[in-house]
Amino acid sequence: MTSGVRPRLVGARYPDVVNMHAMRGIVVAFVVAILAGAFLANVTAGAPPRATIRVYANDVVWASFDAADFKPAPAESLDRIFMLVGEGLIPVAEASPGDPEYNGGRWEVHMVRFVGMAPTQFTNDEDLWYHESLGHLEIGEPVRYFECPLLRV
Numbered sequence: 001m002t003s004g005v006r007p008r009l010v011g012a013r014y015p016d017v018v019n020m021h022a023m024r025g026i027v028v029a030f031v032v033a034i035l036a037g038a039f040l041a042n043v044t045a046g047a048p049p050r051a052t053i054r055v056y057a058n059d060v061v062w063a064s065f066d067a068a069d070f071k072p073a074p075a076e077s078l079d080r081i082f083m084l085v086g087e088g089l090i091p092v093a094e095a096s097p098g099d100p101e102y103n104g105g106r107w108e109v110h111m112v113r114f115v116g117m118a119p120t121q122f123t124n125d126e127d128l129w130y131h132e133s134l135g136h137l138e139i140g141e142p143v144r145y146f147e148c149p150l151l152r153v
Helices: 015-045 125-133
Strands: 053-057 060-064 079-084 106-114 137-147
Touching: 079 125, 125 137
Parallel strands: 079 106
Antiparallel strands: 053 060, 106 137
């Protein structure tokens, strides 16, 4: 048996219908915002075509391009980049944009030779230093100084 009381009409619709349309609108707006954010991130984060060099730093692949060399500078104004000796291995940098210690892309290049293990791709400098401490690697003295930024791939 019904009480004979009808729900109050809101804009000629029942409240549950209005709530359903409001919820659908919120979900659609949320999805559009997410997709727009992803699209804009990809557009603005793309590396320029001339940035053909790839570098790992902090387990992320970055893009860069070769730049002119410069004379040695104070160590605190440079970041180290490690050139791994082995076919197809990508260099590893000790810092990247967003790190407090990143020096804007001023690099001191060190060659890394594998002596106690097979050539292996590292993706961060912590793993590289760990294997160096075990005697698996030899990190040479600086062989080059150059400047170029790291760009998101």
